Amino acid sequence: MKIIQASCMAALTLCLAGVARAYDLETVGDPDITGFSARRLERMTSWFKEHSEKGDPSGFVVGIARGGKLAYLKPTGFADHDRKIPMRPDSIFRIGSMSKQITSVATMMLVDEGKLELDAPVAKYLPELRDMQVVKTDPATGDAIVDAFPLNLEPAKRAMTIRDLLRNTSGLVYAQPYFADPGFGNTAIHVLYGARAPFRRDKPIASFVANLGTLPLLHQPGEVWEYSIGYDVLGRVIEVVSGESFDQFLQSRLFAPLHMVDTGFSVPADKLDRLVAVPGAQPAPLSDGDVGRPQTFFSGGGGIVSTVPDFLRFCQMLLNGGELDGARILKPETVRLMTTNSLPPDMHLAGHEAGPAYGTGWGLGFAIRTNPDFSFIPGAVGSFNWQGSWGTFFSVDPVEKLILVMMTQRQQYEDNGLYFNAIRRLSYAALKVPEAPAPPASGPSNTAALTDYVGRYDFGGSASSLDRQVLVADGKGWTGLESVVAETGGLRVIKPAEAGPAARAGVTAGDLITAIGDKSTGGLTLEAAFGRISGPVNAPIKLKIIRGKQSDPLVVAFAREAVPAHSVQLRVRVADGKLVVEATGGWSILDFDKGQPTSVAVRSKDEFYVESGDHTRIAFVRDAAGKVNGAVLNPGPWEQRGALAQ
CATH class of the missing domain: 2.30.42.10 (PDZ domain)
Structure with missing residues (x-):
């Protein structure tokens, strides 16, 4: 019930979100107006600059919008490290699987117009996918039998639908070895997809879909969530229904109305100087990274290029309920449907960051936060996001009216988790907390009394109370076998x-x-x-x-062990007769910086505050015997609780 109520609140807030105007997303505003601490936003600049200087990735662009206004937009490092070309705010990136959200929106535009039925069989529009067979399962285990050829097949219980393609329940899978990523399966059926339906950049989508029609599904439609090529199939559906090539449809119906001026399937010659280079070996000709020439295969699952400013506009349209600058792209109720979890609790899940174990559901094209205490998705329940394999990430929090976009460029399927963690933690930790009036100081005044508070306090994985990360859920153990x-x-x-x-x-x-x-x-x-x-x-x-x-x-x-916190910790000690607090974990928190001890002044019994900065309050908690066993930062609605670790 708690999660359902939070989801409803998120949906309501999405409808009421302020509508951004064009210039609001072009000029960075005063951090105070958008509710950020300028000093703590600077931590983000320093963090990404430090990692840019390490050379891999060689550069980033980070953009943040809140309440329809641009709060932060900064490039760091190089767009091309070898040629020492600096990164620009409008540098162009391969966005990989963030193409899926664009394809989803394009699909739902046709649904809104009554030209496409969400629950119609895909074969209604693509007859070549009619009567697809499904790999049989082992009655004892329920697992698909994929370790022997010829494969044992059976008819589908029902046809896969457009909704199935959008929510990854079609039974289609990604191919191996084309997608050599730990999140994807590597069974014989995945290899078969790679052999018989390869992505060919010199062939149209129609040819690819025709090849799919000769292959079996791995799962019965609607029964298993597995990340798949469904969005590439949707690109072909859009072509058939609209009568336009997929790239033309996106340009005329989505990119042009939203003024996404640098988004498409390839980079024109006059913009190639803004295309970010991939460190190391460059993308092979006709690969999905080879975007410096016109494309033939328009991959709705991973083939689009874009910029941080363009993608901020796309996200703001969604946050506004489907409209931006007077251009209505989707109905508000359609956006709510797309950004609401569509997976039932008993849905079988085939890996890749979805399901109750991750605190994450899936809507129609978006990952959705479903757990108030843990999720890979930043922010409130109902927030939605995704990422791209080349190193791009976005997140939209309807409750905080907050959009995060981070783009870098790395070899496909390298581990980008560090950078995704950084954008979420540094952004939410930079939000200002309402200050409380300070009462007359009355508390411990001698060193002996202050020693009660000495110790290390662990705040789990949360650098902000608005993005809770309780990393031990339901007693689940951790093996470290994550990839x-x-x-x-x-x-x-x-x-x-x-x-x-x-x-x-x-x-x-x-x-x-x-x-x-x-x-x-x-x-x-x-x-x-x-x-x-x-x-x-x-x-x-x-x-x-x-x-x-x-x-x-x-x-x-x-x-198995308890899941390790991504280390948000404070060390408290006494120095020169004062209580001193220092962040010692993986991230700074509020006014407490890593490696920089900060003295705090007495506020009241067991409570202190930082006299400068944002006046963070820290209140110590005692057990029934009167011994200090925890600490609370900024007691009240925005509070963060930590336990005494030693």
Whole structure:
């Protein structure tokens, strides 16, 4: 009930969000007007500058809008490190899977116009996808049987629909080896897709879809969520229904009305000097990164280029309920439908950052925050986001009327989690907290009394009370086996978490896990594999592993652990007769900077405050015996609670 109420509030707020005008998103405004601390926003500049100087990625552009106004827009580093070309606010990036949200909006425009039925079979518009077969499942496990050819197939229980394509429940999958990413499956069926329906940049979408019609579905439509090529199929649906090529439809119906002047499937010759280079080996000709020439295959799932200013406008249109600068793109109720979780609680999930374990659902083209305490998505329940494999990220928080966009450029499927974490934590931590009037000081005045508060306080994963990150949910344990792919012979470890339980027990990248406990992992889907890996905190887990060319398996055993906080911590000590507070975890928090001790003044019994900056308050909490066991930052609606760790 709590989550449902929060979702309704988020939807209501989305309808009431202030409408941005063109110039509001072109000029950075006063941070105070948009509710940010200028000093704490500067932390973001410093953080991204520091990582730009490391050279990989070589540069970033970060944009933030709040309440319809541009609050922050800064480039750092280089657009081309080798040629020392500086990054610009309007540098052009390959946005990868952030193309999916654009394709979703284009699809729903046709639904709004009555030209496309959301629950109609896809074959109504693409007859080549009629009567597709489905891989049979093992009655004992419910897993698809994909470890032997010829595949054992059965008819689909129902046809896949346009809604299925939008919410990744069509039964289609992504191909291997084209998508060599740990989030995607790597079974025989995924390999088959890569062989028979490859992405060919020199062929039109129609040819690709025709090839799909010769392949089976991995799942029964509507029964399993798996990230897939459905958005590329939607591009072809849009062509058939609209009578225009997909690129022409987007340009005339979406990009031009929204003044997204640098967004499309390729970069014109006169703008190539703004295209951000990919560090290392450059994208191969005809690959989805080869955007410096006109395209033939218009990939709605990953082929679009854009800029931070353009994507801010796209997000603001959604936050406004489907309108920007007088251009109505979608109906408000359509935006609400798209940005509301559409997955039922019992939906089977095949990996890739969706489901209750991630605090995340999926709407019609967007990941949606569903859990108030934990999610990969920043902000309130009902916030929505996604990211692109080249290193791009966006998030929209309807409650705070906040838009975050971060773009960098890296080799596809490198781990971009650090940068996505940075944009969420640094942005929310920069929001101002309403100040409370200070009462006359009355509290401890001697050093002996101050020692009661000395210690380290752990605030979990949250750098802001508006983006809660309680990282231990429902007693689930953590193994550190976060990057694995399902292969015919078992689970291939891509990269165990550094210093995690598995890595400490000896598991290394490249290991093939052939059994968990006494049960074989051969032929498992990612969904089934994650189900066996998970378990309660402190519960033991035993793995059988084949390493390299060894024929005899290794046996590795260890205990699952509590999920580690991404370290938001404060160290409190006494210096020169005053209480001093310093951020020592992964992130600065409020007025407390990493590595910079800050003295606090007495405010009242057990409560202190920072005399400068944003006047952060810190109140210490005592147990029934009167011993300090925790701390609260800015007590009240925006408070953040931490426990005494030592």
